[in-house]
Amino acid sequence: MKSPASKLVIGWAFSCISVMLNTGIANQIALAKSTNPQKCDILAYVTDTDPRGLNVRSNRSSKSKILGQIPINETVQVVAAAGDRVQITNASDGFQGTGWVFVPKLGLTTRGYGTNGVDLYANTNQQSQKVGRIPANTVVKLLGCQGDWAQVEYQDIKGWLTREDQCGAALTSCS
Numbered sequence: 001m002k003s004p005a006s007k008l009v010i011g012w013a014f015s016c017i018s019v020m021l022n023t024g025i026a027n028q029i030a031l032a033k034s035t036n037p038q039k040c041d042i043l044a045y046v047t048d049t050d051p052r053g054l055n056v057r058s059n060r061s062s063k064s065k066i067l068g069q070i071p072i073n074e075t076v077q078v079v080a081a082a083g084d085r086v087q088i089t090n091a092s093d094g095f096q097g098t099g100w101v102f103v104p105k106l107g108l109t110t111r112g113y114g115t116n117g118v119d120l121y122a123n124t125n126q127q128s129q130k131v132g133r134i135p136a137n138t139v140v141k142l143l144g145c146q147g148d149w150a151q152v153e154y155q156d157i158k159g160w161l162t163r164e165d166q167c168g169a170a171l172t173s174c175s
Helices: 004-023 025-033
Strands: 038-046 054-057 066-070 075-082 085-089 098-102 106-110 118-121 130-134 139-146 149-154 157-161
Touching: 038 085, 038 139, 038 149, 066 098, 075 139, 130 157, 139 157
Parallel strands: none
Antiparallel strands: 038 075, 038 106, 054 066, 054 098, 075 085, 085 098, 106 139, 118 130, 118 157, 139 149, 149 157
C-alpha cells in the first residue's frame, strides 16, 4: 500500500502534466527544444540595430559562416524554425538567398485595425484556449513559428498568432 505522501506526489505530478497539456505549454517546450526544423510560412522584419545588419548564416550554428547581412526593418520570409534560429529567404533588401538567423532579432506587429485587438492562442489552433489579447498595431517579440502561425510574446504572455493577425512589415501597416 502506498503512503499518503507518495499518493500526494503522484497526484501532483499528474495535475502538472494535465495543466501542461491543456494549456499548450508542452507544445511550446517541445518546439523550443526541437532540433528538427519546423516548417513555417510567415513574414517578419529585422529588428537588429547593428549598423552592419542582421547576420545570415549558412546553418543554425552561431559559429557557422556568415553569408550576408540584412538591414534593420527589412522584411524576410521565415520558412523553418529550430530552437532560437529560423531559416529565412526573400529578404526585401540586403542578403539575397536562404540562410539562418537568430530569431530574437526579428519582429512582428499585430493587425486588428479597427478592432479591440487580436487573440493570442495556447496552440496553433483557433479552437485552443485564448491566453491573451494584444492591441491592434502592436509590436510583439517573435519566438518561433509553425506553419503559418507565429509564436510570440507580449507583456510576458507567450502564445500563437494566426496569419491573419500578423504583420511582417516594419514601416507600413498590413491593412
